[in-house]
Amino acid sequence: MASDRPTAPDVSVVLPVYNEQGSIGELHRRSSAVFAERGLSFELIFVNDGSSDGSWRRILELTTMDPRCCGVNLTRNFGHQLAITAGVEMSRGRTVVVMDSDLQDPPELIPTLYDRHLEGYDVVYAQRRTREGETWFKQTTAKAFYRLMQRMSTVEIPLDTGDFRLMSRQVVDDLSRLNERHRFVRGLVSWVGYNQTAVLYDRSARRAGATKYPLTKMIGFALDGFTSFSREPLRLATLAGVFLACASLALMIGLIGYKLAGGTGLVSGWTSLAVAALFLGSVQLLAIGILGEYIGRIYEEVKGRPLYLVRETINLDPPN
Numbered sequence: 001m002a003s004d005r006p007t008a009p010d011v012s013v014v015l016p017v018y019n020e021q022g023s024i025g026e027l028h029r030r031s032s033a034v035f036a037e038r039g040l041s042f043e044l045i046f047v048n049d050g051s052s053d054g055s056w057r058r059i060l061e062l063t064t065m066d067p068r069c070c071g072v073n074l075t076r077n078f079g080h081q082l083a084i085t086a087g088v089e090m091s092r093g094r095t096v097v098v099m100d101s102d103l104q105d106p107p108e109l110i111p112t113l114y115d116r117h118l119e120g121y122d123v124v125y126a127q128r129r130t131r132e133g134e135t136w137f138k139q140t141t142a143k144a145f146y147r148l149m150q151r152m153s154t155v156e157i158p159l160d161t162g163d164f165r166l167m168s169r170q171v172v173d174d175l176s177r178l179n180e181r182h183r184f185v186r187g188l189v190s191w192v193g194y195n196q197t198a199v200l201y202d203r204s205a206r207r208a209g210a211t212k213y214p215l216t217k218m219i220g221f222a223l224d225g226f227t228s229f230s231r232e233p234l235r236l237a238t239l240a241g242v243f244l245a246c247a248s249l250a251l252m253i254g255l256i257g258y259k260l261a262g263g264t265g266l267v268s269g270w271t272s273l274a275v276a277a278l279f280l281g282s283v284q285l286l287a288i289g290i291l292g293e294y295i296g297r298i299y300e301e302v303k304g305r306p307l308y309l310v311r312e313t314i315n316l317d318p319p320n
Contacts, residue, residue: 009041009068011114011166012093013107016047016083020101021054028062028069031107038111045070045316046101047087050077063314071314078308081183084163086308089176090316097166098185104203105164112199113166122194125158125165125186130202157190158198165189181307182297 013031017024028044035042046059046069062069072086084098095117099105109126116124163185167175174192190196 007092009043009093011035011040011042011095011097011110012091013042013044013097013099013110014047014084014087014091015044015099015101016049016080016087017051017055017059017101018049018077018080018083019051019053019055021051021058023102024055024058024062027101027103027107028066030103031110032066032068034107034110038114040111040114043068043070043091043093043315045072045087045091047072047074047083049074049080049083060314067315070316071312072316073311073313075309075311081185082308084185085183086310088172090313091172092316094169095166096169096172097164099164100162105162106201109164109199109201110166116197116199117166117168120195121197122168122171123165123189123196125161125189125196125198126201127158127198128160128162128203129200157187158196161186161198168194170194179307181305183307 015027024046031042031044044062046062048056048059048071056071056073059069059071059073063071070090072090074083074086078086088096088098095114097110097113099107099110105126113124113126165186167189171189171192171194175188178188178192180188
């Protein structure tokens with residue numbers, strides 16, 4: 001295992017990078033200062049996830065200047081969660097920190113995470129107390145997502161917690177054994193178990209560039225979370241079908257009873273019929289869509305393709 005190497009650093013920091021050339025230099029400066037002050041050995045693993053700006057060029061400059069900086073250049077954009085996976089699987093540290101490259105996750109919090117790890121915790125996750133620079137809509141939908149996810153998930157996923165966390169080598173090794181394609185890393189870390197605790201922090205505004213999670217990607221990310229850790233959407237579709245079947249049966253019995261009792265004057269016209277047909281049709285389409293999401297993920301899994309492909313690595317052993 002990577003942790004058995006005599007040169008294993010105290011901390012590996014995995015940094016997924018997608019068009020973050022404006023933040024990489026400052027991220028390196030602040031991170032280096034934090035570890036120097038604490039006297040911890042470290043490596044910074046920058047995972048270039050198909051950036052179209054000068055991010056990889058900036059990473060190459062850092063790896064030349066500082067051998068503690070490592071570069072992983074993926075062949076294309078595989079997505080944030082798979083970029084994290086690539087970095088985690090190539091990390092060599094006794095502990096591994098995952099954080100974003102836009103400086104919204106402060107490197108200055110890493111010593112606090114490390115101290116909690118020394119108290120006996122295998123996972124120390126950074127839980128957001130506030131989120132600067134984000135719209136009311138994004139904050140509200142994020143809060144709703146985490147609470148709905150916690151209610152529906154088969155494992156306990158912490159509220160208001162992203163991927164910023166420290167993990168022990170044992171957790172990392174177990175996490176690397178999980179090969180599912182539609183990854184929800186924060187959920188997978190919860191799934192592996194071990195002793196976990198939170199550290200509260202205030203998330204800063206993005207230093208440069210634009211968010212890499214617009215609404216469409218956020219919806220896809222939420223779907224990955226729900227379908228990976230909950231069967232509740234399927235159950236909701238089933239319950240909706242049972243409810244509508246019971247309602248239809250009750251209505252049919254009522255209409256038959258009304259007719260046998262000699263009732264007349266049933267409302268004629270198409271309005272009520274059209275509303276009922278549209279409602280039932282929409283429920284059916286919703287149920288089919290939910291089934292499609294699960295079946296689509298099964299389809300992706302059974303193909304068995306690699307989770308990611310690496311073009312080159314710098315200051316790291318090449319991938320197996």
